[in-house]
Amino acid sequence: MLDRLFWEDYDDSNDGIYSAVSRVREVLRDEMTYTETPSEAPGGEDPLTWFLTGGREGNAVQYASAAAMALRAHGIPARYCEGYLLTAAQVQAAEGGAVTLTGANAHAWCEAYFDGVGWLPVDVTPGFYYDALALQQLVAMPDSIRRTAAMEDAGDAAGEVAQTDDSGADRPDGLLDGTVYPPELLLGVLALLLILASLAAAALEGTLLLCRVRALSGFKHASPEQRARLLAWWGQHILAARGVEATIGWHTEETDAKLAEMIDTVNPGEYRRVSGLLEKAIYGGIALKVYEERAVYSLLDRLYHAPAPDFATRRRLHYLLLAQLGYARAEKL
Structure with a gap:
């Protein structure tokens, strides 16, 4: 019943x-x-x-x-x-x-x-x-990393439009519509596109640097409870970027064994201890001691910098700071 x-x-x-x-x-x-x-x-x-x-x-x-x-x-x-x-x-x-x-x-x-x-x-x-x-916000937090990666993958394809010429074959619409342009013009357009792409990449990396500075500054000036929540958020999303779905206090033993097997720098029992420390701070309202907070940060740092198995995982980890900026703004709201 x-x-x-x-x-x-x-x-x-x-x-x-x-x-x-x-x-x-x-x-x-x-x-x-x-x-x-x-x-x-x-x-x-x-x-x-x-x-x-x-x-x-x-x-x-x-x-x-x-x-x-x-x-x-x-x-x-x-x-x-x-x-x-x-x-x-x-x-x-x-x-x-x-x-x-x-x-x-x-x-x-x-x-x-x-x-x-x-x-x-x-x-x-x-x-x-x-x-x-106390983990309501962490459990309900949307997987913004995965959505961002999916949108980036689909971005280029969304702008492609094909037309059909008299012979019925597909051809691209735009500069190459049958008109013959001088090679210098085509090279100039290509150079312009490369410059724009380089500027966009530089702007994105600058945004990531700003996010890193703001994240470290916010963590430094946050209260003990806020730091514990931020560390728990980071841990959950770093693991999500690596394809490991984990929530503080849930299936701790299985996650601990999986991480110890997947990452050489993580020892058995480390995730279980860190999970217990975060539970104590978030659920129990007991502030972490300096050495406990350092132990949590050490594990997250190794999880973040461990070699990624593929390009997609490296990209999700690289852009994790952008998701953290959105999380910080949501916390303020």
Whole structure:
């Protein structure tokens, strides 16, 4: 029943804890109705089954129970929790004084287990959502590197137009339309095209240099949390450029083994350790120490500069700075 309700038509192309939680929230929001005093299940009927298939209305208890069972059905460790909800608005209104919690503040929620971090709260009750999963932007980040490479590959072909002469053969449209031009003119046009191409290449390399300066400057002046997010973004996109789909805290062991086999300068266990450090900083809000940040940067530097297997991979890595500039602008927005 849980597979049918929550996971039957689930798009798992970008599967991870955040996307799974978003799916659970979406189903519960669309299919169920929140009420503080739901009706009881008929005699002998399982309360959770009745909530999902019969009554379709419940409070935080039913929502949290359904979320825990749905995440477990998807292979994610989850558990049901009860306690009291203290909101940021209540703390702010108290202005440093005491806040009294009563039965009206009672609440139920779900907790999911993150490798290397532990149990983190996940609220699926409508009206009580909050972003407990700090990698939302990383998971949802579009693969701009791949799109840029695809657009560049298609750029030249988009401008070619062919015509047919009297004999039915295809011929290019433009200067060579049957008119005879002096060789000097053709050489001049060719030289002009080479100059324009050289200027365009120089402008692109200058833009890349500017991106590098801005990236290093932004990293230097960023907060510890922002630096951790930026390092995680770099790691994900460097691996994507090399054809390795990886997300922090997901399939860590498999990715670690793949990198150790694929790149000579990466030792077994390095990616697992770096992934744990980034999880601690991003999920747990614990700032990385100087030597921990240096260890993360060292691995990313080797992943970036390791020999690429083909020209396409080298080009994606080379233009990664342009994608980073777009990411920095998105962060500001």
